[in-house]
Amino acid sequence: MKGDFTRQTFRADRYYSAVLLQQGRVQLDADANEQAAIQLALARRTAADLIGQHGGPGMGFEISYVPRTPRKSPASLNIRSGRYYVDGILIDSTRPAVGQSVGGPEPSPVSDSWTYWDQPSAYLDQEREADELPGEFPFLVYLVAWEDLVTTVEDPSIAEPALGALAPDTAARAKVIWQVLPLKIEGAESPQQAFDDWVAERTAVRSFLAARTEQPDKIEDDPCILSPDAAYRGPENQLYRVEIHEGGTAADSATFKWSRDNGSVTFPIVALDDTWVTLSSLGRDDKLALHAGDRVEVVDDAYIARGESAPLPRVEEIDIAGRRVRLSEEPQAGVGRRAAWHPLLRRWDQRESKAAGGTVKLAEGTWLDLEDGVQVWFKPGGTYRTGDYWLIPARTRTSDVDWPQDKDGKPLMAAPHGIQRHYAPLAWIRGANDIQSLRKTFQPLAKPVTG
Template sequence: MKGDFSRDTFDPLKHFSRVLEQQGRVRVDADSNEQTAILLHYLRTLVTDLIGPYAGPEDSYGFKIGQTNNGDFTIGEGRYYINGILCENEKLDNGKEDITYKTQQDYPNPPHLDPGETYLVYLDVWERHITALEDDYIRETALGGPDTGTRTKIIWQVKIEQWGKTNPIPESCKKMHFEWEDEWVTRWQPANRGLLKARVKRPEESSGPCLTAPDAKYRGQENQLYRIEIHQGGKVGEATFIWSRDNGSVASRVLKLSGTELNVEKPLGFEPGIWVELSNDEQELRGGKPGVLRKLIKVEGDRFTLESPLSTPSDIPNNEDWPTKVRRWDQRGDAILVREGKGEDG
């Protein structure tokens, strides 16, 4: 979650039951955020223990897959729980029609559905971080519109997986049920998703493990929550990553793009020489597709100048606005190549 947080202290292995504030102490965001996480962990674990990993209420059983027509199908209204997470599906704005595969609010431009093929239809659920960039409603209008707290939102997406030679159709629903975790969930969410070790840069002339180089910028007074994020997936030597000292929280809405000129709503935190990522909400909702990186060479008020011209990527549909936001990253160069057992200075 790319918010301006001091740190994330929740650890389920600690088995803490609540946070207790003490008089005369400094209040920090980490304490209240941890209290929320403790309660949410308790509720979701309780729901899973009571009803199982997936279930819905009898009188409002949601997400029933309905009639197919012209490469589309309906998704019934109601509620459903996935690992204790509540998913809610309402009808379309007119209150009369069920939404369909193609009209899902949080799954823009889903993959094409061929009427002549057979598909597995499944529900993918995750939690998305929402700031004032994604939803202007959460700004505090009484104070002139600053962003205060952020939100998280449960994103559910009805997706498809085509049956084929590598995905043979199961003999029965019962067999599918027994194979669900090992064959399917493991494929989409493998247990080993990559591990990382990181350390600050040591002075070249010293072998002491406790010394850090001045240019590592790790010894300043300001609080920093480092974020390292895979930018382009792939094998070792192909995948790349980007990083930020501020959890990737420095971002602004894009007002206009013309060649190398970029007009933004909030220039605070941007400076010449850094690299920025340009993207839109739809890329994030389509499985976290990476944005486009460009070097920022000039900042004049709310007008940025990029090192090279920028055009809309070929995989962005014509009906989408792009870019809608720009985000600061701290590496002094393009995305960094992932190397096995070896880091690279940013």
């Protein structure tokens, strides 16, 4: 999650049961966030132990097929509202109630289902052929879910009005994102087994990274501020984020981008006009501002949910009075232009990138410099997915990164810290009226007392 965090300390393999505050100590965001993560992991582990890999009460996420209409509206699905658990994660698709204004008419009854096209987090487009359901039967329908960060950009109601518009936002929120999607499986005798094999292939860990600090060959820092022997040369504590931009293999076109602030430096977009972007703010201070030469990514809710990876343009010019920036190229068509999708510019820090697309070409088996002595190393033979990321805390007091090491002080390789996606099959559609449910259900334990 791209929040303004000091670091993320929760580790499932440490089996901690609680975070215990002590009197007179500094309170850290990492401690509070670890407590929330411990409780969430415990609740989800308990649910998974009791329910199994997936299941739900009632008719939540029941699937029915809606054929193409005579007016050539594309085929669709009805997705029954309700709750479902995948790997212990609660996924709630209940439609929110519509409020009634003072003196206004009675709101329409809330529907008990979504359609394939209007589900809230898939951002499907009936004009995009790739988004259409398969034109031939059979095919499988599945549920995928993951957790994402919500800030005041996506939900302004989080902000405390008393703090004023110029103050930084406060706490963010985590939200479970879900999508119902089709999967074409050829020649499968058992759709369940074929789906399990497909999920195993998609979730297999095939990329590893290690991080360290190494004193640069050329040192220009003030020795009164940094020790001449320091490996990490940064003037501030940072949480570096290394994120895969273009997936694939190193031999093909895999690239990555990085941020010294966990990708949390963002600027909400007000308007787009060719290469000019009008922003709600240019940043609170110089550290969190935009500068000519910065690499930025134009994103919105749909771009993020689809896992897209567009080129990262360079900031060429800044109009301070108009709160505008001119980019080196026009953003990808269809991205950043709908206010309802919360468009924003996200700053990345590989300013010196000369690669096409503004990212860094991924190279394996060699130490790659980020900045200020921070280096990363990718294990040879990896396969990379867009959005996979690693977090690397760097600290001035130790002049080093906070990264696990073996007994000899060598950095250990780590699998991506996210994004973790969770999958469950919902239905095997053999025909418009021939649907095999793959859901699992359970009933409440409590029953009326008899006798």
